Amino acid sequence: MKATIRDADVTHRRVFVRVDYNVPIKDGQITDDTRIRASLPTLEDLIQRGAKLILASHLGRPKGAADPAYSLAPVAAHLSRLLRRPVAFPGRVVGPELAEFAQRMQPGEVLLLENVRFHPGETRNDPELARSWADLAELYVSDAFGTAHRAHASTVGVAEHLPAYAGYLMDKEITVLSRVLTAPQRPFVAVIGGAKIKDKIGVIERLLQKVDVLLLGGGLANTFLAAKGFDVGASLYEPDNVDVARRLLEQAELQGTKLLLPVDVVTAPAPEPDAPREIVDISSIPDGSQALDIGPKTVEQYRRELLSARLILWNGPMGVFEVPPFAEGTYAVARAVADSEAESVIGGGDSLAAIEGAGLAHRISHLSTGGGATLEFLEGKILPGVAVLQDRA
Ligand code: ADP
Ligand code: MG
Numbered sequence: 575m576k577a578t579i580r581d582a583d584v585t586h587r588r589v590f591v592r593v594d595y596n597v598p599i600k601d602g603q604i605t606d607d608t609r610i611r612a613s614l615p616t617l618e619d620l621i622q623r624g625a626k627l628i629l630a631s632h633l634g635r636p637k638g639a640a641d642p643a644y645s646l647a648p649v650a651a652h653l654s655r656l657l658r659r660p661v662a663f664p665g666r667v668v669g670p671e672l673a674e675f676a677q678r679m680q681p682g683e684v685l686l687l688e689n690v691r692f693h694p695g696e697t698r699n700d701p702e703l704a705r706s707w708a709d710l711a712e713l714y715v716s717d718a719f720g721t722a723h724r725a726h727a728s729t730v731g732v733a734e735h736l737p738a739y740a741g742y743l744m745d746k747e748i749t750v751l752s753r754v755l756t757a758p759q760r761p762f763v764a765v766i767g768g769a770k771i772k773d774k775i776g777v778i779e780r781l782l783q784k785v786d787v788l789l790l791g792g793g794l795a796n797t798f799l800a801a802k803g804f805d806v807g808a809s810l811y812e813p814d815n816v817d818v819a820r821r822l823l824e825q826a827e828l829q830g831t832k833l834l835l836p837v838d839v840v841t842a843p844a845p846e847p848d849a850p851r852e853i854v855d856i857s858s859i860p861d862g863s864q865a866l867d868i869g870p871k872t873v874e875q876y877r878r879e880l881l882s883a884r885l886i887l888w889n890g891p892m893g894v895f896e897v898p899p900f901a902e903g904t905y906a907v908a909r910a911v912a913d914s915e916a917e918s919v920i921g922g923g924d925s926l927a928a929i930e931g932a933g934l935a936h937r938i939s940h941l942s943t944g945g946g947a948t949l950e951f952l953e954g955k956i957l958p959g960v961a962v963l964q965d966r967a
Contacts, residue, residue, distance in 0.1 A: 575966040576740045576748060579616065579715055584625040586681055590711035591616070591741065592728050592959075594718040594943065595631035595649045604652050609720075612943065614656060616717045616741035617684070621657070624681035628710055629653075629661075630690050630728050632721065638694030650686045661686050667693045668706045676710045690728045697726050704731025717741030719748075722959030723947040729959040738963045743943070748960060750940045751951050754919055759884035760786055763916070765876070765907060767792030768890025768924065771815045775822075776953035777889065782825050787832045787883070789876050791868045791892035791903065798823065798835050799856055799865075807841070807859040809866075834876070838869030840903070845894040867893030868903035877910040886911050889922040889949065895931065905932045912937035921948035 593613045598605045620627055636644040650663035662685045666672055675685060690696045695703035704727045708714075714736040716722065721729050722744070740748065754762075764785045766774055771794040781788060790798055796811040801819035826833035836856060841863040842849035852860065853869045868876070880886060888911055895901035905928070911918050912934040920929055921942035929935050942948040951957060 576745065576960065576963045577966045578740045578742070578745045579620065581966060582713060582715075582737070582739045584620055584623050584713060586624055586626070587713055588626045588628060588676055588679060588711040589620060589713045589715055590628045590630065590707060590732060590736065591620070591715045592718045592721075593629055593631045594720045595646060595653075596633050596720070597649065599633075599648055602648055604648055607652060607656075609943065610649065610653055610656060612743050613717050613741070616715065616743060617657065619742070620715070621659075621682045621684070626676075626679040626681060627684045628676060629684065629686045630707070631686075631718070632691040632696065632728070633689045634691075636689060636691050638691065638697070640688075640692045644689050644691070646686060646689050653684075653686065657684065659684065663688075668703060673706075673710060690726075693727075695727055697724075699725050699727050699731045701731060703727045705735065707732040708735035711736060714738040715741050716959060716963060717743045718959070719744050720943050720945060720947050722944075722957040723950045723955070725958040730962050733959075733962040740963050744960075744963075746940070747942060747944065747948075747951075750919060751942065751948065754885065754887055755784060755952065755954070758784060759917060761883050762885045762887070763787040763789065763879050763883035765789045765791070765880070765886070765888040765911075766890050767794065767892045767904075768922065769793040769810065771797050771812055771819060774890065774949070775815075775818055776955075777949050778822055779825070780953050781887070782822065782829060782831050782833075785831060785887075787834070787879050788826065789834050789879060791836060791872070791876075791907070792890050794890070795836050795868075796865055802835070804856050805859060806865060807861055807863045808843075809859065809864045834879070836865075836868045836872040837875065838871045839865035840867035840869055840893065840900060841865055842900075845897050845900060847897055847899060849899075851899060866897075867895075867900040873903055873906040876907055880907070880910040880914045880916070883914055883916040886914060886916045886918045887952075888918070888920045889925055889952075891924055891928045895924075895928050901928075901931070904928050908932040908934050921945070921952070
């Protein structure tokens, strides 16, 4: 158990808070402020308790130098509206001006640093940069689960110099994902999809030891189908990973874990909206055709498993859901997850986009903000940005 801000005495203290404000911005406008809103419980609590907040985040991938396209200025303005109080934004990452500003801060004041990736030392976890940030504050708080898998100066370096606590968002991610791995309600059903096995081998391997049922779909299922001897035509598949898929199928069998693969698929010559579609059994994928979604028989099987689950973990879409004719399998699984009485946990950038596209996000118990961090956590890797937080006394 990690110590949270509940355990910390923050009153009149300067607190360096690593948030995740890596939000989509188009023409200076924030198009989705979910991540900013998600930080509010932590910020509001700290403000109410009289802390002085120094906020830090990255935005996009500027190349270690100031780039106006990636400035956090629009975020400062938006955050100020959400908090209904001024958010100071000097437009700097480090420097004496910030140090002076921090010294003069009053309880409840909020300061947002400029994009930490404008400094080349951020991604290198430069000790000097970390030290200067630590000198600004007396405590460190992380609410940026999404970057906790990276050992950067703002996620790890600065935290090594200060008493470090989890914010509420960070705490919720750790608590929910740990419970999924260590004390799952049963039946525990996992759905794994997405493009490539390569990205998901670790998670599939780990989940095979934990779940009662594993449902596979999306591009990665094709490599499993190939490993079982089916001809997948022109589908996305990874010849180099057929052996890995075979090994995972054997592992499931040895452990007696129920592993289901698609029995039918939606095929087309290409993932294009007006391409001629055909629903076929997996034994008759036409030459030159690609499997781009799971078929209706598969949907029915998967739905049955999901409805009888008590815990569902889902990562990765069942098909090329960005192209509407191939979104049906993913949306049907989304409906089944929502309709099930199970506790539901969904992670992954595209998976969250899919559940939102289906209009069902509000019916999911936990939407994990992590992407790569969520996958690594589920694989059992130690995330450096979590490890650096102090344990609960
Ligand atoms: P997440 O971001 O949720 O972890 P991934 O990034 O692993 O998910 O996978 C999402 C991508 O997988 C989407 O771009 C989707 O189009 C692609 N995909 C899913 N099924 C297929 C398929 N059958 N063929 C090709 N691409 C697929
Ligand atoms: Mg993705």
